[in-house]
Amino acid sequence: MGKSLFQKVWDAHTVGTIADGRTQLFIGTHLIHEVTSPQAFGMLRDLRLKVKFPQRTFATVDHIVPTINQDAPQDPLAAEMMQALRKNADDFGVTYFDLASGKQGIVHVVGPEQGITQPGTTIACGDSHTATHGAFGAIAFGIGTTQVRDVLATQTLALEELKVRRIEVNGDLAPGVYAKDVILHIIRKLGAKGGIGYAYEYAGDIFDRMSMEERMTVCNMSIEGGARCGYVNPDTKTVAYLNGRPYVDMSDFNATAARWLSFASDADAHFDDIVRINAADIEPTVTWGISPDHGIFISENIPDPAKANTALEKASIEEALAYMKLEAGTPIKGVKINVAFIGSCTNGRISDFREVAKYIQGHHVAPGVQALVVPGSQIVAIQCEQEGLPEIFRAAGFEWRGAGCSMCLAMNPDKLVGDQLCASSSNRNFKGRQGSSTGRTILMSPVMVAAAAINGSIADAREIFHMDATATIA
């Protein structure tokens, strides 16, 4: 019987088994950022250890960095964290893509664009959206701070092996349905805890046709479905994307490419579970509640607790409705928004901004709505500038910012105020996620965020932008 990519990469990186039965897994690439590394470096210093493989360790600053006046964070705590990372990178010899480097950005945007993220590798980072890198056929997952210490000290982790669920999406996507809608739909169907204990392999016609950036959007939100990691098998698109990137060894690229492709799941690979979804069933999806699995189609109504199947479900819907201040059984379309946010490690790449820019010319952000557009990295920002995108956004009333995590999780000045409702291209809609303890988040694709910003309320982008059959992606 053949092996899945997960099995191939897991086996290739297994160092041994520790006493409690867990695998000691070699972590080929360690990405770090300023929030989950200071304590880990502190622990390293306490143990009087060095970083074992500094050449396999790459750092950037993303969570706390402001998106305006980036060099001078007003917040002394933020400044302290940035200084700590600078000192740790210098003391331990770790590569740090800082603000002066021109290569800074959200860690899950920087890894791929630098060619650090590669097929057949294991990648860890103290951030649950590390699953993003699985788009390249890597086994990539989030870890806690003490585990960051383990990787720094030993380049290994103690881990339980995961089962693998293959999720096939076949057929054709309708116009105006994006990669973001695909993953929101998958999470809706399988639930926020459906993936616990699993790695998700995303496959089928739709994933074959997706670009690398679209695959990243999907893999990014694996953790929202409970799956610690998610991946797409590497193919010629993966090879083409990585060809010539800074950290790719180009000395015998054909051989490297062949090796990368060999990690793809065998045709007769064993999977612990297989789920099949028909692409044509997927419509533009938005969340209505306080969990990423609270997804509904733009045409649907907000759930009604009276129609819940169990007492627990009823209580859950009631809790969400109360927090979101939404009315049961009413359309999600037309819900007024205060803030719009396009960015984050889910949807902060060049293709996201190009796609929105295609549609917003001639439109303007509605009065009273604050709309932020945040490139995922300094390199993405420059690319956008070269294509004239910031001017298009500004002309339409959007604010164009510097690179960072921004309003996704509000550890920086970009925060909701009071019970503001934000249409967001990020990945979590938990209570208080965007910085205010009463702030409300509705997740959707970047084009849907733009439509909401222009309409002043949740809207069907296909109607706002008169999308026809040519608006089909993948």
Added chain:
Amino acid sequence: MALEPVPSVTGLAVFIPGADIDTDRIIPARFMKCVTFDGLGEFAFYDVRFDEHGVKTKHPLNDPRFSKASILVAGVNFGCGSSREHAPQSLRKYGFNGVIAESFAEIFYGNSTTLAMPCVMASPEDIVAIRDAVEADPETEITIDVKALRVRTSGGLDIAVTMPDSAREALLSGRWDPIQELLDNDAAIDAKAAELQYV
């Protein structure tokens, strides 16, 4: 490095209602702007315990009857969301040293075990039974017995619970922080690095 084995934890308990309690709720991100984990205890469940005006809410965590609780009882998917270790760290520093839930998110589970905080899973019916017992008598003493995989209460409940074998092994053997074992395999690590073409 010799760590204490954790065969059981005993204490009073508090039930926290709600499914899918995420790590943003356990420790809001704005309190994570720190370079150590010190002081995180006072911010555990901050936006659950205080409203937007800083006034204490009507929540079990603010109920003086449960003020001495060291065992947290919860529903499904406890600790979902971010990988932030700040979440179990803030719970430990708040005063919790064990969690009984219907289910746990994976990263949170691993982080908690590494901090020697046993997390065990009970059936929905048993969670209700524990909750009812504790609400009827907040002085009910609960024991999470990692060795026997049981939860027992001073009121006479004796419930079967589950946890992954490796976590149970780690807690019972005092190897809940694997760093020494990982370090000990240095030669094998170097051999693996030499084997992998991209390293």
